[in-house]
Amino acid sequence: MTLLLSIIYLIATITFVVGLKMLGHPATARKGNLIAGAGMILAIIGTIFLHDFEVPISVYLLLAAAILTGSLIGWFMAMKVKMTKMPELVSLFNGFGGASAMVIGLVEFMKNTQVDDTQKASASIVATIMAAITIGAITFTGSVVAWAKLDGSMKDIRLPKYNLMNNAMLLGLIAFSAYLVYSGSDNMVLVYILLLASLIYGFLFVIPIGGADMPVVISLLNSLTGISAAITGILYDNMVMLVGGILVGSAGLILTFAMCKAMNRSLGNVIFGAFGGDAVQSTGAAKTAGTVRKTTASDAAVLMNYASNVVIVPGYGLAVAQAQHVIHELEEMLTKKGVNVVYAIHPVAGRMPGHMNVLLAESNVSYDKLVEMDDINPRFPQTDVVFVVGANDVVNPAAHNDPSSPIYGMPILDVENARQIIINKRSMNPGYAGIENELFYNQKASMLFGDAKSAIQSLINELKNM
Amino acid sequence: MNGLLEFISSNLQLIYILILAIFIGLELIKNVPTVLHTPLMSGANALSGVVIMGAILVMLNTDPDNYLGLALGFIAVVLGMINVVGGFAVTDRMLHMFKKKK
Numbered sequence: 001m002t003l004l005l006s007i008i009y010l011i012a013t014i015t016f017v018v019g020l021k022m023l024g025h026p027a028t029a030r031k032g033n034l035i036a037g038a039g040m041i042l043a044i045i046g047t048i049f050l051h052d053f054e055v056p057i058s059v060y061l062l063l064a065a066a067i068l069t070g071s072l073i074g075w076f077m078a079m080k081v082k083m084t085k086m087p088e089l090v091s092l093f094n095g096f097g098g099a100s101a102m103v104i105g106l107v108e109f110m111k112n113t114q115v116d117d118t119q120k121a122s123a124s125i126v127a128t129i130m131a132a133i134t135i136g137a138i139t140f141t142g143s144v145v146a147w148a149k150l151d152g153s154m155k156d157i158r159l160p161k162y163n164l165m166n167n168a169m170l171l172g173l174i175a176f177s178a179y180l181v182y183s184g185s186d187n188m189v190l191v192y193i194l195l196l197a198s199l200i201y202g203f204l205f206v207i208p209i210g211g212a213d214m215p216v217v218i219s220l221l222n223s224l225t226g227i228s229a230a231i232t233g234i235l236y237d238n239m240v241m242l243v244g245g246i247l248v249g250s251a252g253l254i255l256t257f258a259m260c261k262a263m264n265r266s267l268g269n270v271i272f273g274a275f276g277g278d279a280v281q282s283t284g285a286a287k288t289a290g291t292v293r294k295t296t297a298s299d300a301a302v303l304m305n306y307a308s309n310v311v312i313v314p315g316y317g318l319a320v321a322q323a324q325h326v327i328h329e330l331e332e333m334l335t336k337k338g339v340n341v342v343y344a345i346h347p348v349a350g351r352m353p354g355h356m357n358v359l360l361a362e363s364n365v366s367y368d369k370l371v372e373m374d375d376i377n378p379r380f381p382q383t384d385v386v387f388v389v390g391a392n393d394v395v396n397p398a399a400h401n402d403p404s405s406p407i408y409g410m411p412i413l414d415v416e417n418a419r420q421i422i423i424n425k426r427s428m429n430p431g432y433a434g435i436e437n438e439l440f441y442n443q444k445a446s447m448l449f450g451d452a453k454s455a456i457q458s459l460i461n462e463l464k465n466m
Numbered sequence: 467m468n469g470l471l472e473f474i475s476s477n478l479q480l481i482y483i484l485i486l487a488i489f490i491g492l493e494l495i496k497n498v499p500t501v502l503h504t505p506l507m508s509g510a511n512a513l514s515g516v517v518i519m520g521a522i523l524v525m526l527n528t529d530p531d532n533y534l535g536l537a538l539g540f541i542a543v544v545l546g547m548i549n550v551v552g553g554f555a556v557t558d559r560m561l562h563m564f565k566k567k568k
Contacts, residue, residue: 016513017490023509023557024498030561033509037554040515044550047519048526056530063525066540070547077548078555086560090508093552097514100546104520107528107538114532124473222511229517234480236523242480243487244516250491251510255503258495353503361563370501 008046009240015039016244020251026367043240083362084319087352091147091218094225098139101228105132106195108235113186123181128235130177133191134198135228139221141202146218149206150351157207163272166208169201205271213270215352216259220267223252262347263410292428295446297455300387300422301462304334307384307420310341311376313413314360316350317390317425321452324363327389330456331365333463342369344376344386344413346394373413380417388415388423390452396437407435421445424455505560512553518546 015035022032048063074093081089109129112121121129148154159165176194179185209217226248233241260267304310312331318324331341343365349356357370371379380386388395391413398405399412415421421444428440439445448455474481498506521542528535 016516017494020491020494020510020513023506024495024502026499026502029502029505030558033505033512033554033557033561036509036513037558040513040518040550040554043516044518044522047522051523051526053527055526059525059528059530059536062536062540063522063543066525066543067547070544071551073544074548074550074552075555078552078559081556083560083563086504086508086556089552089556090504090511093549093556094511094514096545097511097517097549100521100542100549101517103538103542103545104517104524107524107535107542110535110538111528111532124477219507222507222514225514225517226510229514229520230484232517232520236520238519238523239483241516241519242483244513246484246487247491247494248510248514250488251495252507254492254495255498255507255510258498258503347503352507354501355504357501358504358560358563 002050002052005046005050006239008042008050009238012039012043012046012240013243015042016240016247020247082322083324083359084322085151086358087215087218087350087355088147088150090352091143091150091214091221094218094222095140095143095147097225098136098143098221098228100136101132101225101232102136102140102195102198104232104235105129105136106191109133109191110188113188120184123184125235126184127177127181128231130181130194131231132228132235133195134173134177135224135231137195137198138202138205139224139228141199142206142221142224143218145203145206146214146221150214154207156210159204159208162204162208166201166204169197169204173197173201209271213263215348216256216263216267216270218352219252219256219259223249223256226250226252259348259353262353263407265410292440293446295422295448297448297458298462300446300448301459301466303385303420303422304339304387304459305337305463305466307339309379309383310334310339310385310387311371311380311383311415311418312341312343313346313386313388313391313395313415314343314349314356315346315389315391315394316355317392317452319350319355319359320390321454323389323452323456324359324365326453326456326460328360328363328365330460330463331369333460337463342371342376344373344415345370346373346391346413349391349394373411377414380414383418385420385422386415386418388421389456390424392425392437393435395439396435397439397442398435398437402438405435415439416442416444419444422448424448424450424452426451505557508553508557508560512550512557515546515550515553518543518550521546 016039019032019036022028180190206217226245230242230245233245260270334341345356347353393407395413395415397416399407399410402408423445525539525543528539
């Protein structure tokens with residue numbers, strides 16, 4: 001490695017640290033992302049041109065084609081995605097990173113089988129190759145499953161005794177990799193079996209985890225991709241890969257725990273606890289007693305018009321209906337009529353922490369209108385009308401008063417303390433986590449059924465006529 | 467056991483870097499406001515694209531006659547590049563929306 005390349009890698013590493021730090025503050029976040037991106041480009045260019053192997057021009061051309069193809073696909077996907085589909089895309093990108101590490105491990109093992117015994121890699125190198133293949137493969141299929149679940153094209157699947165099976169399979173994978181390392185095996189077939197088993201494990205690992213827990217899983221998988229990148233870095237003695245990967249690994253882990261904390265659950269509970277499933281049926285039956293009060297757009301509009309404080313609670317339903325622009329219009333209209341309107345943002349509302357912030361930012365809702373859970377909860381008793389739009393689990397009182405509920409103990413928005421609650425939902429179906437919500441049967445609650453966008457639009461029309 | 471000790475003594479520097487990097491990562495993300503969780507996850511995801519460096523090295527270091535190796539390297543570079551470019555671009559798009567209403 002040339003001195004210049006080492007210096008470039010050093011600079012890139014510093015940009016990663018500084019960029020990540022800046023990403024953590026609202027004012028500097030965008031610059032931080034660009035700095036880290038610039039560091040990455042610098043490191044990539046350095047890697048391509050500053051090395052000491054003999055590389056024929058044909059390989060260079062192939063490399064250029066690969067870089068161009070990947071960049072175009074990545075750019076196109078990033079520019080085309082709707083803001084509501086952001087979590088899915090992050091998950092998919094993450095899977096590609098894992099797949100890349102997996103393929104690298106595979107090629108390195110293949111090369112190692114083709115050299116003389118004197119040039120064989122040491123056991124520790126083979127161990128890193130195995131780790132790159134297995135962790136990369138697990139993140140790949142895991143991320144793809146997470147993507148499919150967020151996308152709604154895949155339901156939770158729980159095979160009988162899945163926890164036992166998955167754990168046994170994980171132990172088996174570790175034992176098999178260890179065997180391959182110690183036996184110094186040259187057999188590609190065994191490695192293909194390891195690869196296949198890892199891919200299957202990644203799939204099985206994510207399929208039983210409930211949809212509402214997907215953000216935690218994505219964050220965890222993101223952390224794993226970082227670790228697989230770091231492992232490949234050890235393979236090439238490449239510091240920028242090592243440090244960059246580890247940074248992502250540990251930062252991703254902290255983020256994962258932060259998300260678990262927001263839901264008041266442990267990581268073990270998320271991964272091994274069957275969220276939804278059996279518990280749902282038992283609690284569901286008890287809660288459906290009672291009647292639901294329906295309301296109309298004009299009644300709801302009157303309530304809001306004569307309120308002095310209105311709190312909007314957005315959830316994933318808002319994202320699905322693409323209602324972020326009309327909700328902003330409603331908010332502006334009410335504000336003009338002298339109503340004090342704010343949004344209550346639950347940390348895990350939507351499909352990703354901060355999902356609602358991103359969405360509302362897209363429609364130009366101002367920062368100070370978004371109030372976080374701990375600040376809004378004491379204000380609910382003074383709130384005249386709470387308007388819940390497509391949120392469900394984050395306002396479910398079962399989290400406070402039903403110890404048998406799977407979400408028991410999760411901090412929620414205490415909307416039942418408000419004077420009136422208007423809930424917009426498409427139907428009475430339970431939320432993403434599959435849990436009944438007794439809030440809908442609350443005396444103060446009334447339901448405004450319909451697609452969020454059209455329901456809000458009719459509210460606006462009613463308000464215009466007042 | 468001897469192998470492990472040998473690995474530790476010959477890679478001591480690496481292990482130091484590894485441990486310090488873990489702590490830096492943990493410290494960097496502490497106390498980040500919820501608002502930034504999604505962009506941060508997306509940005510960190512883009513950073514995990516450093517794996518592209520490995521993919522490029524695989525391609526450069528593969529014998530031109532090793533077609534399977536080159537093909538796999540090609541796939542690794544494409545996948546890694548999607549992760550890097552897509553990751554940074556989508557994070558920027560997200561953060562751009564935050565900025566508008568200053």
